[in-house]
Amino acid sequence: MSNSIRKWIFVLIVPLLVFGILGSVGGGAGHGVALQSANVNFDDKASMQRGAKYFQNYCSGCHSLRFSRFNRVAKDIGLNAENGFSEDDVKTLINENLIFIRDAEGKKVKTGSLMKTAYNSKAAAQAFGASVPDLSLVGRSRGADWIYSYLNGFYLDPSRPTGMNNTVFKDVGMPHVLGNLQGWQTLEHSEGGEHGVPKLTLSKPGSMTGAEYDKLTRDITNFLAYVSEPAQLSRKMYGIFTLLFLFVLFGFAYALSKEYWKDIH
Numbered sequence: 001m002s003n004s005i006r007k008w009i010f011v012l013i014v015p016l017l018v019f020g021i022l023g024s025v026g027g028g029a030g031h032g033v034a035l036q037s038a039n040v041n042f043d044d045k046a047s048m049q050r051g052a053k054y055f056q057n058y059c060s061g062c063h064s065l066r067f068s069r070f071n072r073v074a075k076d077i078g079l080n081a082e083n084g085f086s087e088d089d090v091k092t093l094i095n096e097n098l099i100f101i102r103d104a105e106g107k108k109v110k111t112g113s114l115m116k117t118a119y120n121s122k123a124a125a126q127a128f129g130a131s132v133p134d135l136s137l138v139g140r141s142r143g144a145d146w147i148y149s150y151l152n153g154f155y156l157d158p159s160r161p162t163g164m165n166n167t168v169f170k171d172v173g174m175p176h177v178l179g180n181l182q183g184w185q186t187l188e189h190s191e192g193g194e195h196g197v198p199k200l201t202l203s204k205p206g207s208m209t210g211a212e213y214d215k216l217t218r219d220i221t222n223f224l225a226y227v228s229e230p231a232q233l234s235r236k237m238y239g240i241f242t243l244l245f246l247f248v249l250f251g252f253a254y255a256l257s258k259e260y261w262k263d264i265h
């Protein structure tokens with residue numbers, strides 16, 4: 001193969017590889033229903049901290065995150081030495097904001113415990129006609145946009161036992177636990193069939209404005225998306241380092257190839 005053909009192969013293949021890798025990092029699977037974009041951002045530690053706090057306050061009564069430990073989560077969402085928090089600070093913050101469950105003796109569980117729920121799953125199945133799922137992996141199984149659309153998609157439906165239905169989860173068993181904050185929505189129409197965006201209007205306002213509620217649900221989504229794959233915080237960084245490494249390696253390989261072939265005509 002002549003030198004110039006080799007050169008062209010390099011020039012064409014390397015960008016293809018790079019874009020291929022970048023594309024697979026950013027891509028997400030499509031869903032049948034029109035979803036709202038959650039725009040999750042794992043660099044926004046303040047949002048993840050609020051999300052964790054809201055989750056513990058509004059959701060952990062029913063849902064567990066059984067693969068996560070309080071202290072690991074706290075570290076990942078920015079409550080760590082790098083950000084100036086001492087070990088004691090972190091313990092206090094975790095105890096005050098995240099831990100509500102107690103052990104058999106009635107004491108708060110340790111900061112290294114798994115994020116279980118106090119709720120009895122059998123009682124839940126009876127109460128809601130559906131078991132309460134653990135949400136450790138929901139960020140992956142459903143995706144962030146789905147969670148965000150779900151938390152924004154509750155609407156009044158008197159035919160349902162809870163009085164509520166949901167645009168992305170038909171006949172859902174979960175009550176609208178954030179209803180007092182968001183207010184109560186009515187479904188105007190779900191025009192366009194499966195792929196249409198359902199139109200909801202607020203028929204009774206809650207204690208938050210629309211923008212405040214969107215921020216709240218985005219924070220919870222951000223947190224749940226992180227929980228489902230904690231390694232992604234570091235994985236993207238490794239990806240960037242790997243690409244940089246390949247780039248430098250390419251420079252050396254190219255120079256070496258030139259050196260080898262310089263006397264052959």
Ligand code: HEC
Nearest residue numbers: 058059061062128130131132133138142172173174177220
């Ligand atoms: C009163 C108990 C209760 C509370 C509190 C609660 N949920 Fe649920 N949740 C349920 C039940 C029950 C289901 C299962 C619904 C079904 O299968 O019909 C569910 C389902 C879900 C699902 C769908 C999971 C899946 O993949 O099917 C998500 C996501 C979810 N809840 C998020 C939340 C979030 C976020 C909060 C806090 C804002 C919350 N839940 C608070 C009871 C609850």
